[in-house]
Amino acid sequence: MEERIGVGGAEMQRRCRNFAHWIESSGFxxxxxxxxxxxxxxxxxxxxxxxxxxxxxxxxxxxxLRFEEGAVCHLPKNMSDHCPIIVSSGGFAPIPTSLRPFRFQAAWLNHDKFDNFVSSNWNRTEPIVPLQKEFASRLVKWNREVFHNIFRKKAELWARIGGVQRELSNGWNRKWVKL
Incomplete structure (x- = not known):
């Protein structure tokens, strides 16, 4: 019952006790x-x-015992009354930047300065493989400085949504519901 807000009653308490007993008696x-x-x-x-x-x-x-690092993460909910949940048998260690592959973002094509960036940074006379690596590194820098990192902004917004939902887990508050 301590995992609920606004939902209760004797029947709910009975069902919660039965569920807790089932988990315990099954050895889960x-x-x-x-x-x-x-x-x-x-x-x-x-x-x-x-x-x-x-x-x-x-x-x-x-x-x-087999997956000691196993972890569960409740993600902030969006467009549903349920939040998505992820389980990982190996935990949730952050991926080092050096191991993240380069990803082209289609949104770059809509930026006013993208065509000019490509024209001034793409050298048709250089061999393609080294050029791609150098171009990708310049594009990552352009993304951070000019386009602005949409992934960081997205992460900030998700963190804000998660914070609001954490506050709501302490009880209803008009300010948090409105946010």
Missing amino acids: IDLMYSGPKHTWARGETEATYMAARLDRFICNEEWR
Whole structure:
């Protein structure tokens, strides 16, 4: 019941106890998570707001011992009343920048200065393989300095949404619902 807001009653308490008993008697382990506390929420007023951790990953002891680094992440919800959930048997270590492959972004084509950038940085007389590597590195720099890193902006927005949803997990608040 401590994983719920605005949803309760004697019948719900009974069902929660039965579920907890089933997990324990079956020898399952509830994998802990990072991210928003609730995996489901709806309602925009104090009277209608409800939230709960409806979704979870459970495993047996054998799986847990085999995948000690296993982790679960609740992502911020968007366009649904449920949040997406990711489970990883190896945890969620950040990928070093040096290992990330270059990715061309179609949005660059719409930028006013992209054609000029390509014209001034593409040398048709150089061998293609070294040119591609150098061009990609210049393009990454152009993305950061001129286009501005849309991935960082996207990550910032998702972090903000996640923060709002974490605040809502403490209880309904008009300010957070409006955000």
